[in-house]
Amino acid sequence: MVFMLVKDFSPFFTFSSGQVLNFIGEFKQKPIGISFATTRGIFDVRFSEVGKHAFEIAYDYKGAYSEKEARKEVMEMLGIGSNMKEVYSRIGTDAFMKKAIKAFYGMRLTQSDPWITSVSFIISQFNNIKNIRNSVQKMMKKFGKKINDKYLFPTCEKIAKASKSDLMSCGIGYRYKYLHEFANTCLNGINLNSLYSKTYEEAKKELMQFKGIGDKVADCILLFGYGKGEAFPIDVWIKRVVERVYFHNKKKKISEIHNFASQHFGDLAGYAQQYIFQYARTYMHRN
DNA sequence: ACCCAGGCGGGCG
């Protein structure tokens, strides 16, 4: 069992925000524990509140990780490597952002691995967060290796070789063809790890070659799977709010919103996006 | 019985 103390952290906001879909267990206002499955192991994490926005984190793990790798994995998964004072001072540059930061203080950007993130966000299109999590859980149960009472996240080989009816039984619907093709290419063609060293633009271009990965899903993968902080996923909510708050409610093209995000938030655009998204979902309505 | 969900691909002008 390993312990860490983390400040400016809210496990509840971090994990109820729809960045990570492969954790096990429900989140309540006072979270006590959570488990993550990767393709290599299971992490059990517990949180104890020790002060305002401060938590003691205890974790244990099983699987093919050295202690050092496990620690890095946990830090990435919880997003506890960032200096939030600095993040907030750089994205909190106007009244709206300050309000969003105050409302979700301690929400971190998390990072899972590229394969898990890609699968999750290919399923996410034209879907809702509850369904996405359900599908991910079903895939883990159906195709993941069982460790005690839990399941690993399935490897790309498992998904590539799954029968159509088995994969369809996870409730992924018409996205089956996207996921099937993606898994097969990951098995035989592209190595997802090769995108770490590419620039944001290059990596995005490559991801968007896949059917089922468009502008928004590619940005989610780059942000939540590769930690490329300048990615700014634009879904219907982000588009609406940015137009409303920053453009006097005028319609803007996706490319114009990307330009705005890049100029306004730079390499912290992804962080800004997460706060805008949560604030919009929680406190604003559709029109 | 409807309606909606962190979009995307394809077809059209």
Next chain:
DNA sequence: CGCCCGCATGGG
């Protein structure tokens, strides 16, 4: 380019 349409499925 911009616009428009269909899309599997589960939950409210």
